Amino acid sequence: MGGADYLDWALNLSALGIYIHAVTVAIVIGFSLALLIVEFVGIRRKDDLLLKAAKTVSLALLIVFVYGAATGTLVEFGLLQVWSGVLLVAGSFAFIPFYLELVAFVLEAATLIALYYTWGKFRNPWSHWLITLTYTFAALLSGALITSVNSWMQAPWGVGEIVKQIYPWAPSYGPLVVNVDFLLSVKNALVSVSGSAGGGVALVNPEILSTLTEKFGELLYDPWIALKSPYSTQSILHQLLASASVGVFWAASGFAILILRRRVEGEYYLKAVKTLSAIGAVLILAQGATAHWMGAVVYEYQPTKFALIAGLDVSKPDPLVGLTMFGDPNHIFDGFDKLVEVAKNHPNPSLVIGGVSVVDIAVADTLKASNLMGVVYPMYMIKVGVAALSLLISLAILSVFVFRRFWQSRLRLLPYIALVMGVFTPLMAGLGWAVREIGRKPWTVYGLVYPNEILTPLGGSPLVATTVIGGLIVGFILLCLTLYLVLVKGFKVGGR
């Protein structure tokens, strides 16, 4: 398999791996939040049906967590084999988030086991709820830390104006806490070998890294920088709410399916659907608010992505966005025409990186980004449309608790509504993530590193890609089968 072909394979493999892993992430985050609230309400109201629903949710969580950990290992090694250059990030900007994630992960695993096996064992039920609270905190912290790493790749906080030196339309990315000589030396080498896939990643080599650190010192002066980024803060809020709403509505959909299968415990399942849908609706409304802040940081730190999602092939006003962001419906947003023009009129045209003029680099990459308009813009528009519908549905769900008489005879509609949201929320989150990832291209680390620069130096192996894809699919099928057997068929030890 040739370099370019393998790069496509690798990108597709990554997308598949991330989406399959995202399913487990959504369940873990959404179910944990749902569990926390349902158990809280159940204890306060002394409602055994809600506590039963909470226990079922915790069982699903346990199964998904175990499979998530197993397939996560496969993704870890698989992606590392394919994208070995990512180790440069893992050993520097991502070090602290990953290290803290260890603590969160251990806490998550320990409290999940504890909370599942201690249902009904405490005299005071709030003791159990405290375990659930700790678990939920750990699960959310875990998600937040991983998102901060992805956010650093979206907006490389801590590199100051380095990106701006290459792309004059770029903003400044926070304080300069990176060793400029080290980074530029790495970038020089990456650009000079960028014609061949995987050439640049030879840098992730003990001898070369050792030489570089001996020559320049450390690469990063502030290991905490990834956690200080405003892009990261907004992303964490946005992603956690998105994942949580997906998970909560999936849990609601699970109970809805059981109602529609005409199981005997109708009241129990309906109560679960009602409570979970209400939690999901609140999350969707909160998500709507954070979407604005997310859009604002994309506008500020990813000019090409903003142009893609706003359909700005040419600079023009967007009345709604202009009004919400600047209070001016006539505000002109920069389109690709302006970005390319700025790149052509580079303030430092004599600068050369890896033997290539920065003007050529800036213009070529800006044009590459603009070529993604046909993919990113429609996806974003569909996402916005689904989000608008979801907001309306969420308001309808919450009205169940306000207009009780109206809904009394119509509650049978609720499972169908939950099922619709069980489809809409992952559609929104999936499209949102696709926009986030594709919109970042042509870079892997925005403005700094291309995908082919971090590809394995040992050449493409379709066998590796196929094995990882196969493993992910098999793992996912096994997860679904286990959830079905345990939750729907009620498999228990000894058949009792």
Next chain:
Amino acid sequence: MDTLAALLVLGFVLLVHLTFVNINIGLGFLSVAARWRSRFDQKAEEVSKLSLKFVAANEVVSGVYGTLITVILFGLWTGFVNVVVQVLFFALLISVIAIIVRLTSIAAYWYTWGKVGFGTHIILGLIMAISGLFIPAGFRYIFAYMNNPVGLIRLSPLEGDVAAALLNPLYTPLLLHTWVGALSIGFFAASTGFAWASRRNEYLRGWAAKTALVGALLIIPQGVLGFWYWSSLSEHSPLLFYALNTGLISGISAPTNVSHAFLGMVLIGIYLLAAGLIYYSNPTRVSLAYTLAPLSILSLYFGEIAQNWGKLPYLIIQGQSGLEADLFVNRLIVIDTPTLLIAVVPIVVITLGFVVLLYHYLAKGYMES
């Protein structure tokens, strides 16, 4: 980053991981053996279920620590991970596939209890037990590679022969040594547990004696395989061989002397053989049984310390020298040693609390299916 601190963090996490992995491999087979026995002895079914509960619980701890190891390797030993993953990806794949099969088969074995025929259930149990053996089957390639980097053609630029790496001559004796050792540790751990539980349940005394016997008898092939591995090291990894035998064999020396750990492991092995047989012949000597689990785990620690510490100052041995650990440790950022070590404290505290409570609840029978 301080190399010693990075080594200590990795070493600690590795030892915790290996403790639970080794116990679990043996317990998996014990669960299947007890299940088989339940055809003639109904009470053995409870032994099988109890063993399986511990397998599931231990699997969580070992799984979490396995993840910790990968993250610590990425963060502290960045360059090393690249050199290993690029050359040994297919070897690692064996482990990853085995992990998925193992977890699935534990769930399948657990949830199909009484739902499928006896023969089918035994087959599921065997898949569960055997898949446990294949997890180290992949990871042990890394250890063999560190002792003798077959497949590493050139470090800079990195070039490797993925197929050749699978034919490492140290791999087979190391893996067999690991398997038999793990089975032995698992049975010794069970023996100690059953001996403790037999204070309230007399029936378990017989199981304590039988598992002690199996654990002890496994020491014999373990010694033979250990000798094979030891002699293979003399040919393929002389530096480690010297480190193991400095002061034991005249005329040889290595930068790091781990002969005490090596000798300690051998002596404990001899003790375990004798203690296991004595306890089997007289199961009322419960205090003897209580030494089996901790000492078998101690022998595991001595073995791992001897093998991994003995390489220093190198991380990958090449004949009588090698690639130094300093070369692989992450220096892209500066993390001071106290911070690095203190950061491990919450992980240790959470793990300790979790394991103690887990074992307590399991032993008390609180955690039902």
